[in-house]
Amino acid sequence: MTIREQNPEPNNPLGIDGIEFIEYATSQPQAFGSVLQSMGFIPIARHRSREVMLYRQGPMNLIVNAHPDALPRMSAPTETPELKAIALRVRDAAFAWRHSLDLGAWEMPTRASAMELNIPGIHGVGGSLIYFVDRYKDFSIYDVDFVPLPGSEARPLALAGLHYFGVVQTIRSDRTDDWREFYEQLFGFTVLPEGKFFGILPKGTLLESPCRKFYLQLIEPPPGSDDIVWDEGLLRIGLGAPDVRAAVRILKERGVVFIDRGAVQPSEKGALTQVYLGGVTFELVKSHLQP
Amino acid sequence: MNIENFGMDTITLAGPLEAKLRAVREGGFTQVMLSARDLVEHPQGEAAAIAAVRQSGLRVTGFQVLRDFEGLPGHLHAYKLDIAKAMLAMCGALGSEVLLVCSSTSTHASGDAEVLSRDLRKLATLAVPLGIRVAYEALSWGKHVSEFPKAWEIVAGADRANLGLALDSFHMLAARTGLDELDLVDPKKVFIVQLADFMWRELPSLEERINAARHFRVFPGEGVHGPEVAGLVRRLDDMGYRGDYSFEVFNDDFVQLPAHVVAARARQSVKWLTDQVSRRSLPIRKDRPRAKQSG
Numbered sequence: 031m032t033i034r035e036q037n038p039e040p041n042n043p044l045g046i047d048g049i050e051f052i053e054y055a056t057s058q059p060q061a062f063g064s065v066l067q068s069m070g071f072i073p074i075a076r077h078r079s080r081e082v083m084l085y086r087q088g089p090m091n092l093i094v095n096a097h098p099d100a101l102p103r104m105s106a107p108t109e110t111p112e113l114k115a116i117a118l119r120v121r122d123a124a125f126a127w128r129h130s131l132d133l134g135a136w137e138m139p140t141r142a143s144a145m146e147l148n149i150p151g152i153h154g155v156g157g158s159l160i161y162f163v164d165r166y167k168d169f170s171i172y173d174v175d176f177v178p179l180p181g182s183e184a185r186p187l188a189l190a191g192l193h194y195f196g197v198v199q200t201i202r203s204d205r206t207d208d209w210r211e212f213y214e215q216l217f218g219f220t221v222l223p224e225g226k227f228f229g230i231l232p233k234g235t236l237l238e239s240p241c242r243k244f245y246l247q248l249i250e251p252p253p254g255s256d257d258i259v260w261d262e263g264l265l266r267i268g269l270g271a272p273d274v275r276a277a278v279r280i281l282k283e284r285g286v287v288f289i290d291r292g293a294v295q296p297s298e299k300g301a302l303t304q305v306y307l308g309g310v311t312f313e314l315v316k317s318h319l320q321p
Numbered sequence: 322m323n324i325e326n327f328g329m330d331t332i333t334l335a336g337p338l339e340a341k342l343r344a345v346r347e348g349g350f351t352q353v354m355l356s357a358r359d360l361v362e363h364p365q366g367e368a369a370a371i372a373a374v375r376q377s378g379l380r381v382t383g384f385q386v387l388r389d390f391e392g393l394p395g396h397l398h399a400y401k402l403d404i405a406k407a408m409l410a411m412c413g414a415l416g417s418e419v420l421l422v423c424s425s426t427s428t429h430a431s432g433d434a435e436v437l438s439r440d441l442r443k444l445a446t447l448a449v450p451l452g453i454r455v456a457y458e459a460l461s462w463g464k465h466v467s468e469f470p471k472a473w474e475i476v477a478g479a480d481r482a483n484l485g486l487a488l489d490s491f492h493m494l495a496a497r498t499g500l501d502e503l504d505l506v507d508p509k510k511v512f513i514v515q516l517a518d519f520m521w522r523e524l525p526s527l528e529e530r531i532n533a534a535r536h537f538r539v540f541p542g543e544g545v546h547g548p549e550v551a552g553l554v555r556r557l558d559d560m561g562y563r564g565d566y567s568f569e570v571f572n573d574d575f576v577q578l579p580a581h582v583v584a585a586r587a588r589q590s591v592k593w594l595t596d597q598v599s600r601r602s603l604p605i606r607k608d609r610p611r612a613k614q615s616g
Contacts, residue, residue, distance in 0.1 A: 134445070210482075211449070211483075215442075
């Protein structure tokens with residue numbers, strides 16, 4: 031069977047359909063959990079065999095992995111939560127994985143235990159992973175591997191209509207083209223025209239997913255920053271809100287602190303939270319997306 | 322143009338890795354080209370070799386060499402892909418930003434330019450997460466790609482930002498490739514230039530090329546093609562090439578001399594080349610602005 035036969039959409043070869051979940055790794059899951067709860071995420075289920083918790087808010091699934099070997103071949107999680115994986119909804123996960131490997135992706139070793147789902151994945155930037163998930167409609171991956179927390183609401187509503195808007199990725203100098211081509215070739219992302227930005231941190235290069243449901247932002251180190259440590263990796267998630275000011279107000283009432291100085295202050299376009307637990311921030315972005 | 326533009330290659334030197342690195346550094350060089358064997362043959366293992374390189378303070382010009390990669394069918398491709406991944410992993414662990422790939426000599430390899438471009442594109446994609454650029458070199462005895470214009474056609478066809486050319490003066494001289502075709506090459510897509518000369522005017526047969534390439538190369542200024550080598554460097558400089566030059570000198574005599582003696586010859590070669598080239602005023606070299614890898 032050729033790729034073409036299986037994929038009638040030339041611009042979306044994997045049938046990407048949004049973000050299924052975002053995964054953080056940390057050795058301090060309780061501390062991070064309370065930050066997430068102030069951001070409106072509710073813990074709803076626990077993994078059957080690992081120290082892994084599923085949080086949910088409206089359409090967003092967020093996984094906190096505190097397992098000692100949180101991710102294959104990687105070091106134990108650090109105290110500061112690290113953004114470690116993006117799971118993409120795709121038409122056929124096995125096909126998406128095979129297709130990616132054929133084009134030059136690195137295979138991620140499986141980590142499923144007996145009776146657990148094997149979620150195929152590839153290596154992304156830094157130590158991060160990209161998973162492919164095709165069970166997200168009638169049946170979900172969480173039905174197999176997770177046990178619901180007693181008394182928890184399975185589908186908690188989102189605060190202020192929050193939804194995944196995108197992920198910010200740091201890259202080293204002169205690497206924008208390398209990474210742009212990586213996402214173009216493997217997944218069919220496209221670059222937004224220069225000058226088209228969302229939020230209050232307009233810099234770098236914005237890539238739009240082929241499903242047009244989320245964005246990746248590539249950021250090289252700012253000029254004159256030779257003395258700062260600038261590793262490649264996933265930096266933070268952006269949460270879309272139809273009304274950013276309303277979202278900021280609601281989150282502030284829950285104790286979330288937003289940066290309010292210089293160019294970075296909450297506005298109708300966007301807002302940035304303070305740094306939590308030594309390295310985690312969340313960005314709010316005025317969003318046109320329909321989750 | 323000065324010694325900062327030039328590096329030595331460990332294949333030119335005798336002795337353990339640490340002694341080679343010391344000779345290169347004490348020879349006044351700031352960069353070194355490494356081979357996979359420098360890592361895997363280290364008596365204390367790869368990690369110790371990598372630590373020695375980091376401790377030397379020398380910048381790694383590049384890591385060599387992936388052979389016979391492109392154009393293979395089916396199971397041969399799958400096998401070679403595993404080799405390529407292992408080479409990339411070593412290159413990344415070493416902190417080298419450039420992996421050298423030389424054109425295939427395999428009789429099993431396709432000559433179809435699209436197939437060759439496709440395979441190199443795949444290799445370039447594999448190299449992206451590791452921060453590595455892939456430099457493709459035309460071996461003068463390559464099966465289908467034996468001169469740089471053909472290598473450039475394959476690289477341009479692949480059209481990946483982190484895939485470019487490695488130019489090697491030995492192969493250009495051996496194949497008598499004209500320099501005019503350099504005008505077709507984007508200087509930003511030349512990732513590394515390797516320099517060497519040899520002692521014979523002509524190398525008409527492939528066997529002679531292979532023999533001279535592996536045993537009888539000399540430093541620029543020591544062979545019979547001095548003006549051509551200097552002309553190549555001048556031409557590249559005129560084009561706007563500001564990347565690294567590495568002396569890739571395979572020589573059976575040099576590997577039975579003390580490393581510092583050979584490093585002194587390399588140093589002399591830098592002087593000879595810069596004298597030849599920089600009689601005209603040359604702009605100060607600017608490093609490609611890539612951040613250093615941390616850790």
